[in-house]
Amino acid sequence: xxxxxxxxxxxxGSVTWSVFVVVVxxxxxxxxILLVSVMLYIWAxxxxxxxxxxxxxxxxxxxxxxxxxxxxxxxLFFKEQSIPNSADRPVFRLAPYLSIMPAFLMFxxxxxxxxxxxxxxxxxLQVVDLPMGALFILAMSGLGVYGVMLAGWSSGSKxxxxxxxxASAQLLSYEAAFGLAILGVLIQAGTxxxxxxxxxxxxxxxxxxxSHWFWLKTFVAFVIFLxxxxxxxxxxxxxxxxAEQELVGGFNTEYTGIRFxxxxxxxxxxxxxxxAIAVTLFLGxxxxxxxxxxxxxxxxxxWVMPVVxxxxxxLALLFATVWVRASLPRMRYDRLMSLGWKxxxxxxxxxxxxxxxVQVAIVEDWNRLVAASIAVGAAVAAYGxxxxxxxxxxxxxxxxx
Amino acid sequence: xxxxxxxxxxxxxxxxxxxLMVGAMxxxxxLLRPKVPQDEKYITYESGSDPLPLFGQMNVRYYIYALLFVxxxxxxxxxxxxxxxxxxxxxxxxxxxxxxxxxxxxxLAYVWRKxxxxxx
Amino acid sequence: MIAENVVxxxxxxxxxxxxxxxxxxxxxxxxxxxxxxVLAGGAAQFILLGQEFVAWVQVLVYIGAVIVLFLFGIMLxxxxxxxxxxxxxxxxxxxxxxxxxxxxxxxxxxxxxFHADKVDVQRPVRTADVTSSIFTTYIVPFEVVGVLxxxxxxxxxxxxxxx
Numbered sequence: 001x002x003x004x005x006x007x008x009x010x011x012x013g014s015v016t017w018s019v020f021v022v023v024v025x026x027x028x029x030x031x032x033i034l035l036v037s038v039m040l041y042i043w044a045x046x047x048x049x050x051x052x053x054x055x056x057x058x059x060x061x062x063x064x065x066x067x068x069x070x071x072x073x074x075x076l077f078f079k080e081q082s083i084p085n086s087a088d089r090p091v092f093r094l095a096p097y098l099s100i101m102p103a104f105l106m107f108x109x110x111x112x113x114x115x116x117x118x119x120x121x122x123x124x125l126q127v128v129d130l131p132m133g134a135l136f137i138l139a140m141s142g143l144g145v146y147g148v149m150l151a152g153w154s155s156g157s158k159x160x161x162x163x164x165x166x167a168s169a170q171l172l173s174y175e176a177a178f179g180l181a182i183l184g185v186l187i188q189a190g191t192x193x194x195x196x197x198x199x200x201x202x203x204x205x206x207x208x209x210x211s212h213w214f215w216l217k218t219f220v221a222f223v224i225f226l227x228x229x230x231x232x233x234x235x236x237x238x239x240x241x242x243a244e245q246e247l248v249g250g251f252n253t254e255y256t257g258i259r260f261x262x263x264x265x266x267x268x269x270x271x272x273x274x275x276a277i278a279v280t281l282f283l284g285x286x287x288x289x290x291x292x293x294x295x296x297x298x299x300x301x302x303w304v305m306p307v308v309x310x311x312x313x314x315l316a317l318l319f320a321t322v323w324v325r326a327s328l329p330r331m332r333y334d335r336l337m338s339l340g341w342k343x344x345x346x347x348x349x350x351x352x353x354x355x356x357x358v359q360v361a362i363v364e365d366w367n368r369l370v371a372a373s374i375a376v377g378a379a380v381a382a383y384g385x386x387x388x389x390x391x392x393x394x395x396x397x398x399x400x401x
Numbered sequence: 402x403x404x405x406x407x408x409x410x411x412x413x414x415x416x417x418x419x420x421l422m423v424g425a426m427x428x429x430x431x432l433l434r435p436k437v438p439q440d441e442k443y444i445t446y447e448s449g450s451d452p453l454p455l456f457g458q459m460n461v462r463y464y465i466y467a468l469l470f471v472x473x474x475x476x477x478x479x480x481x482x483x484x485x486x487x488x489x490x491x492x493x494x495x496x497x498x499x500x501x502x503x504x505x506x507x508x509l510a511y512v513w514r515k516x517x518x519x520x521x
Numbered sequence: 522m523i524a525e526n527v528v529x530x531x532x533x534x535x536x537x538x539x540x541x542x543x544x545x546x547x548x549x550x551x552x553x554x555x556x557x558x559v560l561a562g563g564a565a566q567f568i569l570l571g572q573e574f575v576a577w578v579q580v581l582v583y584i585g586a587v588i589v590l591f592l593f594g595i596m597l598x599x600x601x602x603x604x605x606x607x608x609x610x611x612x613x614x615x616x617x618x619x620x621x622x623x624x625x626x627x628x629x630x631x632x633x634x635f636h637a638d639k640v641d642v643q644r645p646v647r648t649a650d651v652t653s654s655i656f657t658t659y660i661v662p663f664e665v666v667g668v669l670x671x672x673x674x675x676x677x678x679x680x681x682x683x684x
Contacts, residue, residue: 011407023411027418077430082442091550097423104419108412128411132648135481135577142474142585149592153550157445157452165596169463172470172589179477186484192648253446258430262423334520337466341518345473345509349502352480353495356487360495363488386506390513402571405645406525409568461681467593468677471586472670478578479663482652489649494656497664504667508674515678 008195009115010123018119025118026127030107038268039069045322052326079257086156087254095154096259099147100266102140103273109133109194110276113286113306124195125286125307133194134186137277138179141232145171147266148234148241152251163250166333167234167241173340174231174238177224180348184221185214185281187355198285206289213284220351222282224344229278231340233270235321237328238336275317279310283317286310346386350379465517469509476505529569536562553591560584571645 010022043058043066050057058065083092113125130136145168152164189197201213215222231238242250252263279285288309290301331339354375361371445452483490483498512518539558546552560583567576655663 008408011404011411023414027411027415030415031418031422077426077433078435080435080437080442081430084445085443086445088548088550091554094554096427097420100423101416101419105412105415108415127415128408130408130412130573131405131645132573132577135574135581138477139577139580139585142581145585145589149589150550150554153592153596155445158447161596165463165593168589168593169466172586173466175585176470176473176477179474180480183477183480183484186481187487190485190488192481192485257434258427262426337518337520341466341469341509342513346506349506352484353499353502356484356495356498359487360491364491382506386510386513389510391516391519402642402644405571405573406569461597464590464593464597465677465681467586467590468674471582471590472674474582474586475666475670478582479655479666482574482648482655485648486652490652490656497656497660501664501667504664504671508671511671511675512678517678517681 008124008129010121019121022118022121022123026123027108030127031104033112034104034107034269034272035265037272038265039073040066041272041318042069042268043067044318045325048319048322049326052323073261076257076261081257081259084156084254088154088156091150091154092254093259095147095151096255096262096266098150099144100262100269102144102147103266103269106137106140106273107276109136110273110280111195111198111285112276112310114302116303126195129193129195132192134182134192134197134281137194138182141178142175144232144270145175147263148251151255151263155251155254157254160251160253163241163253167251170238170240170336170340171232171234173337174228174344177340177344177348178228178232180345180352181221181225181228182281183352184218184225184348184355187352187359188214188217194280194285198280198287201284201287203284203287203289208287209284213282213287215282218282218351218355220347221355224348224351225278225282227339227344229274230321230324231336233274234267235271236325237331239330240333240336271321272314272318275314275321276310278317279313283313284309285313288312342387342390346383350383354379462517462520465512469512472505472508476502525569529566532562532565532569536566549595550592553588553595556591557584557588560588570640571642573645574648574651 010019046068047057047065058068061067061071083089108127109130111124111126111129115122115124117123148171149164149168152160152162152167155161185197186192189200191197191200197214202208204212210216234241242252252260255263286306286309288305290296290305291298294301354372357375358368358372361368447453479501480498483494487494536559539555539562542555543552543559546555560579564576564579564584567573567579
């Protein structure tokens with residue numbers, strides 16, 4: 001089929017049982033990866049933060065306390081559930097599902113390796129390569145707001161409601177910046193399929209990590225993406241959702257036992273999935289140098305090295321998230337909203353227009369440096385005019401309910 | 402078309418698996434956990450004091466943020482198809498898109514100017 | 522072809538049940554959630570037609586933004602969580618007649634417009650197709666949408682003013 005260039009070779013041609021088995025294997029592996037990595041991430045986070053704060057951290061369950069998360073999880077299975085009388089029971093039960101689904105689903109378009117052969121079928125190492133994967137990512141991250149919002153509302157309690165309303169407003173605000181940051185990559189890549197995006201960032205020479213990976217070409221979008229993704233996952237310093245001094249536990253205050261565990265799982269799974277997506281869009285996904293002394297089609301170069309590079313990059317980002325968690329204090333709500341609406345969104349939009357101008361200038365054979373400087377100048381001027389015409393901090397403005 | 406459907410079948414398998422997994426976790430917990438009903442367990446938590454009735458209206462700014470989000474979401478949707486084909490559309494597409502974006506930035510500027518982005 | 526029709530039937534049935542739920546439930550938030558079912562079913566139907574872009578836009582804009590806006594509105598106005606039966610009124614029969622009338626008009630219009638035309642789904646619609654139709658056939662509506670959105674925003678700000 002020529003019209004679907006990016007299609008996974010697994011799904012072409014006739015379907016036999018083994019194709020179905022391969023799909024099921026891929027789904028199962030994705031689940032195992034996500035669940036095990038959440039377990040290890042929580043443990044590593046506690047251990048690293050403990051190190052940074054001169055503590056020991058978990059060290060009882062298993063070697064170096066590595067089974068601590070598992071122990072906590074198992075404990076929560078045995079905890080009694082209490083649903084408050086004032087709660088809306090069906091929605092209260094539904095909310096944990098809604099909070100964990102987007103985190104799972106987003107992962108299914110992330111390529112974690114190259115093209116390999118399983119049971120005699122050539123296939124991509126990703127659950128599915130949707131032709132519009134980038135749009136799928138954006139749509140799924142938009143659904144993340146439901147879990148938070150409905151959990152807070154259905155509890156029928158003050159603090160969860162307050163926490164969920166302000167958390168959903170936060171998620172929405174940064175969702176807009178998140179989408180606009182993804183656009184920066186799309187302008188460079190010219191496709192919505194994650195497999196294609198990764199293919200364009202492939203490793204061709206030792207400098208590919210600056211010339212082919214998108215992080216440098218779309219630097220502003222990359223920074224905005226990282227900030228917006230951090231806020232989207234309610235990760236510190238944007239963890240207003242669970243500001244315990246103000247809101248007890250935030251939207252999940254009334255949840256106990258296993259349902260609380262699912263929210264907890266979803267929160268950290270989101271961090272991992274978002275890191276994987278950042279790696280896919282900006283850091284080349286599984287691309288990286290192979291082992292030079294082996295043949296290109298050696299099993300190590302085909303199977304192992306791409307996965308290793310992917311894991312290394314995700315681990316680097318995850319370490320950065322832990323570092324941020326240990327270093328930065330929580331943001332004030334007004335500053336959080338100002339950052340989102342007065343800076344990130346405008347800059348992301350202007351950046352999209354600037355990069356598009358440069359792309360068009362290259363195609364139409366204009367001088368790209370002149371075009372770039374004019375575009376940057378116009379964008380800075382536009383933002384300057386916008387900022388200068390806005391009310392200053394003591395200025396009298398209209399009253400709103 | 403068949404190949405296209407198969408991709409979404411794989412997504413459907415994934416969705417189903419995720420639902421089953423969460424359902425299984427909740428089901429196993431239901432079998433394992435104790436149930437010792439006591440009236441006090443089912444009142445809402447307000448740091449130990451007796452809960453007071455839910456209070457008044459939320460700040461209207463939350464609603465404005467949600468509305469702004471709808472608008473920027475629609476905008477992003479229109480930019481997506483343009484962004485993957487910037488080169489093909491050339492200056493014409495760029496000018497059209499700049500006009501579209503400028504109109505919406507005007508809206509954001511209006512809200513900002515009116516002070517609704519200020520958290521008072 | 523048979524498989525497509527079966528899937529269409531299942532999704533359509535789910536959508537119809539969701540739609541009944543929207544009008545049957547007494548709780549506004551539940552109604553909004555039933556509406557999500559209907560809209561998600563719509564997205565699935567679009568995928569069945571190979572219209573992937575429209576499907577994800579449906580999820581992104583309607584489920585991810587518009588319904589969330591509804592929910593915000595509900596929470597801001599402090600809708601009762603456990604509504605009483607007394608909130609219901611007894612206009613069911615007029616409502617049933619009106620909706621039957623509407624169904625009649627819509628079915629009539631569709632049949633009149635399309636007769637026995639069949640949707641020919643040969644290949645999934647790509648982003649490039651969407652792009653070219655936005656920037657050629659629908660370029661004026663596209664710019665007008667921008668102005669429309671601006672109008673909606675200004676309207677909301679005016680309504681929120683304290684006077």
